Amino acid sequence: MSVPRATPNPFSGLHRAGTPLLLPNAWDHASALAMAGQGFRAIATTSLAVAAAAGVPDGASATRDETLRLALVLGSQPFLLSVDAESGFSEDPDEVGEFARQLAAVGVVGINLEDGLGAVDRHAAKIAAVKSAAPSLFVNARTDTYWLGEHDETETLSRLDAYQQAGADGVFVPGLTDAREIAALVERLDKPLNILYSPTGPTVAHLTDLGVSRISLGSFLYRRALGAALDAVDEIRAGRQPGGRTPTYEDVQSLGAGVALARHI
Known part of the structure; x- marks a missing residue:
């Protein structure tokens, strides 16, 4: 069986140190169109809002169908869409790859996959499966070492290195707000670094100066x-x-x- 060929992804080109992608996260058709109307070329979804609307917990792999339905509605809109897919809604890398293929088929250009501090090799296998099933999809590989863990710089870099090697196009460390640590990661990484905006953390201008390539708003706008x-x-x-x-x-x-x-x- 032939492996699908990657096609150029305009979303990838928006991840640039010096002029980072400021990425707002929508939760339905109206919020996405309203943000696009403010001039945002790319919009992401937020798993917390999708889960809250469905009355289930975030991060519990319970919103696969809701996420796909939202992607179907938004994927054909005149903006670039990245989807927050929690941990891929499965522990089976092949199932995660198939879900990514379905997203790409409806016009999605990016996917966010979180490790939840689970096994590194399993998350790396999911990333590789996504790149095999949907080569053009921009994979943003998230580690939760700061979101759920002990803020361990060594473990963070170890996980991100594994995800880069597995084929991730960018890496994401939500909860990281220390300017020194952000700058150190930028220097060590081969891929664009995504940081989650925090009202108590560095400003967009400061994150730009630190070399961050993508600044996500996450569930902030929904909240x-x-x-x-x-x-x-x-x-x-x-x-x-x-x-x-x-x-x-x-x-x-x-x-x-x-x-x-x-x-x-």
């Missing part, structure tokens, strides 16, 4: 949206007029054009 809704409810209940930006009904209705007609309430 802010929920927070804004709660703030608005509190303001209304207290007899005050809510502040902040509020799109009109027509604004939101227009985001669904061509997908489905919204039902009046």
Whole structure:
């Protein structure tokens, strides 16, 4: 059986030290189109929001179907789409590869795969399986040494080295916010480094100076949206007029054009 050939991926070219990709994470069609309307050429999904909308925990491999459905809706839109696929929704590398092939078939250009501090060789095998099944897909290999672990620099580099060798196109270390450690990783890595934005961490400008190639917003925007809704409810209940930006009904209705007609309430 012949191995699929990789085709040039424009998403890969957006990962550049000095001019990093600022990547907002959407959770549905409306949020993705709204962000694209702000000039973002690439949009990612966030697994936390997809899981929360389905009423299941994030990271539990319970949203494979929901993630694929969202990719089907967004993959044909006029922006580059990267999908947060947790750990691939399976421990079988071949199944992860097949899921990646399905994503690529509907127009997805990138996939984010997290190791959850599981076995390095198993995660490396998943990465290799994805690159075999969907060669043009940009694989962002995430290690959770800072998100879930003990902030071990040696273990982080060891894991990232294995994932680079397995074929990852970029590597991701969420939870890493120390400027010195970020700069050291940039110097040691062969692939673009992705850092998760944190309001208490380095600014976008500082991350740019450190050589980071991709800055993800993760679930931050979704959590802010929920927070804004709660703030608005509190303001209304207290007899005050809510502040902040509020799109009109027509604004939101227009985001669904061509997908489905919204039902009046």
